[in-house]
Amino acid sequence: MLIKVNGKEIDVAEGSTIQDVIDETNAPYTPGSIICLIKGKKELEKNITKYKIKTTQGSIIIELLDDEEAKPLVDVWKNQYEEFTDLSIRWSTPTEVAIGPIVTDLEPTHDEFKYYEGDVVLSLSSFSNESTHLILLKENTTNVYGVPPYNKGIFARIIGGKKTLAELTDDDEVTSIEPIIERSTTTDSASVSDLSTVLEAGNELYTYISFEIDENSPVCVEHLFSLIKGNRIKVHFDSNSFLGFYDLEGIDKPKENTTQRVRGTITIRNNGGGVGRMYVYRENRVLTPNHTTVGRITAGMELIDIAKKDDFITVESKQKRLLLLSKSQGEASKLLAEAGIEHIREGVTDDDGLIVEQSPRHTIDILNEGKVVTKAVDPEKVVEVKFVDNAPRSVKYFKLISGLLENPVGKIKIHFAVPGMHITIFEGDKKLAKGLIPENNPVDVVNECEIGITNMSAKAAGLIGVRFEPNREFGPTAESFGATNIIGKMVANTEGLEDLKEGVEVYVRESMS
Secondary structure, three states: OOOEEEOOOOOOOOOHHHHHHHHHHHHOOOOOEEEEOOHHHHHHHHOOOOOEEEEEEEEEEEEEOOOOHHHHHHHHHHHHHHOOOOOEEEEEEOOEEEEEEEEOOOOOOOOOOOOOOOOOEEEEEHHHHHHHHEEEEEEOEOOOOOOOOOOOHHHEEEEOHHHHHOOOOOOOOEEEEEOOOHHHHHHHOHHHHHOEEEEEEEEEOOEEEEEEEEEOOOHHHHHHHHHHHEEEEEEEEEOOOOOEOOOOOOOOOOOOOOOOEEEOEEEEEEOOOOOEEEEEEEOOEEOOEEEEEEEEEEEEHHHHHHHOOOOOOEEEEEEEOOOOOEEEHHHHHHHHHHHOEEEEEEEOOOOOOOOEEEEEEHHHHHHHOEEEEEEEEEHHHHHHHHEOOHHHHHHHHHHHHHHOOOOEEEEEEEEEOOOOEEEEEEEEOOOOOOOOOOOOOOOOOOOOOOOEEEEOOOOOOOEEEEEEEOOOOOOOOOHHHHHEEEEEEEOOOOHHHHHOOOOOOOEEEEEOO
């Protein structure tokens, strides 16, 4: 049986499930993400209201009438619009343009009616359904078009391309007619997570979204890449006009390229409330300087249309992120060679060196320069941290301060260290610490290598600390237990850490064990 997978028609066995089809076609899909299931072309097109008529002079856009009297005409159009493709302009007058003929089952009337500029009419020339024409009105007129007995034959209005209409002659032709897909087109489609669902002939599946980046926004494009975790993104807000992705909210980003926010545009909020949020638009929105354009969706808008809050969406980018942090020098060289990028090694230059810094930092800048410098250290010099689940605000704060929100390797700078005290305190940010309410306070003891943050109940809110021996009185930042939020524990590569001096930067990454 024939179905479509991500827009491509394939032949699959009767009784195939979604999982069978994903396996057979290697369709991009990350487990736990949603899938859009459309029952068939008619199911998809029943909600379409706009069509683009492409001609040798340009395009004309029409919008169907939402009118019960026009419904029989609308149904004929939806069933037969493709028959007008490759037909010539039958005639063009100062009043109208006619395209046709095609054969329909409509019956003509002999009545004269008043028509207005922009009306789109199905006309039965010579009162014959074998000579059905599409009439596009340039000006107001009164005429006998042999129209069916429904709404004077009017089923649509011209909403774009009037200049093209004025230039058409009988030497031109219709090259194609395309339904215009909008959010309303797919809102009735199913959001599926059960991969054992059995498919039927004519079904359409969409498993992922793809996007192309805006090369004029290198910093914010990297922010977009950072939001994609495990080849998927999580929806935090949905409305009629956009989806919101808020995992990196609060990270300041510059104003770069700003464009019209048309359907499918991806932007990053660069100013005001919600800075750092990402948006994907379901409908057109006006231009604003507070949103940097970072790309546009090129495939899978069907998933954007049906997604809801807390859904995950599988993502593929046409341009892969050139993020080398946490890779070995050897791994980076191989990846960069495939991309045609020159690799310059610094620090530990052998293949096993763990990359902790790169310059340029951003994918677009690396591509433009054609080279990148990577600094690596001995892997045992990078401290590994295991985070708790019950201090979400404090964990996010630590990741924001260290850079781990956007990168797999971050760093924290030592603020206070005295040999023999078995405690090291790292710099924080008082401004960002204003929202650090008490959470996961220690009760009886702070254990060795546990990381604590001073919460907003104390003056030094935001400081980050670690103790290298248990303590039953004070937290890792030398504050009371009530002013301390425990966010996790340093679980690897802490040797010699308490001997480091003020101002030294310590590289950190999240432990996955």
